[in-house]
Amino acid sequence: MSDANPLGDSAELEALFDSIAVSAAKPAPPPPAAEKKSSLMSQTRESEDLTEDSQDLQALFDSIAGKDKTPRPAGGPGEAAGAEWPGQKKIFTQIGQMARQLRDTLATSGYDKLIEKTVSAIPDARDRLAYVANLTEQAACKVLNATDVANPLQDELETGAALLAAKWDALYANAMGVDDFKLLAGETRAFLKNAVPQRTAATKEQLLEIMMAQDFQDLTGQVIKKIVAFAQGLETQLMSLLIETIPVEKRTESVESLLNGPVINADGRSDVVVSQQQVDDLLDSLGF
Amino acid sequence: MADPKMRILVVDDFSTMRRIVRNLLKELGFANVDEAEDGAIALQKLQAGGFEFVVTDWNMPNMDGLQLLQAVRAAPALSHLPVLMITAEAKKENIIAAAQAGASGYIVKPFTAATLSEKLQKIFDKMGG
Numbered sequence: 001m002s003d004a005n006p007l008g009d010s011a012e013l014e015a016l017f018d019s020i021a022v023s024a025a026k027p028a029p030p031p032p033a034a035e036k037k038s039s040l041m042s043q044t045r046e047s048e049d050l051t052e053d054s055q056d057l058q059a060l061f062d063s064i065a066g067k068d069k070t071p072r073p074a075g076g077p078g079e080a081a082g083a084e085w086p087g088q089k090k091i092f093t094q095i096g097q098m099a100r101q102l103r104d105t106l107a108t109s110g111y112d113k114l115i116e117k118t119v120s121a122i123p124d125a126r127d128r129l130a131y132v133a134n135l136t137e138q139a140a141c142k143v144l145n146a147t148d149v150a151n152p153l154q155d156e157l158e159t160g161a162a163l164l165a166a167k168w169d170a171l172y173a174n175a176m177g178v179d180d181f182k183l184l185a186g187e188t189r190a191f192l193k194n195a196v197p198q199r200t201a202a203t204k205e206q207l208l209e210i211m212m213a214q215d216f217q218d219l220t221g222q223v224i225k226k227i228v229a230f231a232q233g234l235e236t237q238l239m240s241l242l243i244e245t246i247p248v249e250k251r252t253e254s255v256e257s258l259l260n261g262p263v264i265n266a267d268g269r270s271d272v273v274v275s276q277q278q279v280d281d282l283l284d285s286l287g288f
Numbered sequence: 289m290a291d292p293k294m295r296i297l298v299v300d301d302f303s304t305m306r307r308i309v310r311n312l313l314k315e316l317g318f319a320n321v322d323e324a325e326d327g328a329i330a331l332q333k334l335q336a337g338g339f340e341f342v343v344t345d346w347n348m349p350n351m352d353g354l355q356l357l358q359a360v361r362a363a364p365a366l367s368h369l370p371v372l373m374i375t376a377e378a379k380k381e382n383i384i385a386a387a388q389a390g391a392s393g394y395i396v397k398p399f400t401a402a403t404l405s406e407k408l409q410k411i412f413d414k415m416g417g
Contacts, residue, residue: 140304147311258354258385259347262376262397272378276403279383279394288387 098245105245115241118234125230128223135216142213150206153199160195164188290412291340292317299323299330299344299356300374309343309374312401316408327351331359334366346375346382354389361390370411374399 167184170176176184263272273279296318300306306323313321322339324330328351330344342360346353353373360366370392375382378396386394392414393407 137304144304144307144311258377258379258382259352260377260379260382261347263378266378271380273380273383273396274378276396276399279378279396282380282383283387283394286384286387 101245105241114237118230118237121230121234125227128227132220132223135220139213139216143210146206146209146213150203153203153206157196157199160191164191290318290408290415293320294318294340295320295322295338296341296343297322297324297330297333297339299325299327299342299348299353301325301345301348305345309404312404313343315401316405327353327356327359330356334360334369335363337365339369342369342371344371344373346373346377346386354385357386357389357391370415372407372411374404 164184164187167176167180167187171181171184263269263274266272266274273282296313298306298309298313298321300309300323303325306325310321310323313319322333324333326348327344330342331351333339334342342356344353344356351359353375357371357373360369360371371390372393372395373386373391374395374397376397383394392411395403395407
């Protein structure tokens with residue numbers, strides 16, 4: 001990053017930053033506030049030209065800062081506010097610094113174009129995911145409907161067979177007359193010729209329906225693969241951007257939450273369970 | 289075995305999951321099942337009375353399963369209700385938090401019919417004993 005920054009935007013950002021840093025230090029003169037900045041800041045700080053824009057911004061900031069101070073009990077402008085919130089100046093300085101670093105890195109490394117492209121791909125990915133959600137829901141409904149149809153058919157076969165079996169048992173136990181036997185033979189014939197084939201055919205139809213409901217896999221698989229590729233690209237870009245811009249000490253722990261959804265990859269993780277057995281063991285070990 | 293006429297509330301924000309749990313319960317002989325799509329609706333239904341068992345998901349809008357469990361345990365009229373959690377949340381701290389909040393059982397998704405049957409039986413055994 002050279003002293004002569006060719007980017008107009010950066011100059012504006014710098015002016016904005018300066019105006020914020022200066023205002024935060026008010027009513028002290030501007031230089032001390034600026035002096036506290038990091039070496040990187042002072043490197044790029046050479047072009048001190050305050051554009052019209054930044055003067056407007058300065059005025060805007062002053063007016064906001066002024067408003068902000070009035071309702072506070074301590075009352076006095078500038079000094080009082082500074083006393084109330086000692087970290088204020090530091091925070092403004094850091095935010096300004098981060099904003100400028102980010103902007104410079106984006107522009108010099110061509111990330112701005114990449115990110116623009118990525119951001120425009122997000123609505124597309126969202127639509128694709130909505131499509132996946134829609135198809136999988138439809139499939140789930142089809143399968144559940146099919147089982148709702150097929151289950152009673154199986155029940156009918158079961159009860160019909162049990163009824164006939166009981167009668168045949170009676171015959172074998174010599175507890176049935178000739179007329180009853182003729183009746184049983186007729187019933188059995190009807191069951192085998194009609195009742196069974198009708199229900200097996202109807203059940204097969206539902207099995208076919210269940211099979212066909214899986215056709216979403218082909219479509220969603222394609223869509224999901226595209227989104228995975230897109231997410232990978234986005235991740236790579238954002239990661240390298242972050243690595244370049246965020247100092248190590250600024251990295252924070254990931255947020256601890258109880259709402260994480262399913263564990264996608266449990267490899268090497270000791271904080272999750274992967275089976276019902278582990279859930280039971282954990283609860284047992286705790287005495288629940 | 290528990291009373292097959294027992295009224296059970298199944299709470300999950302996905303209708304498919306509610307349907308699957310309802311079907312499994314029916315297979316196990318429990319046909320008297322009602323559904324709620326989040327914790328807030330579930331709590332309303334429970335407060336109206338008549339339920340003897342709650343099967344709930346964790347991650348839901350408005351009021352999640354843990355909040356529902358806490359609300360049930362805090363309400364004198366409902367605190368005795370068995371609450372079985374069926375959830376995709378599989379972190380150990382989730383399981384511990386649920387147990388501490390008074391969950392009667394914890395099943396991680398995806399789960400099997402056998403697991404549901406086993407956990408229900410375990411809860412009924414505890415209730416009976």
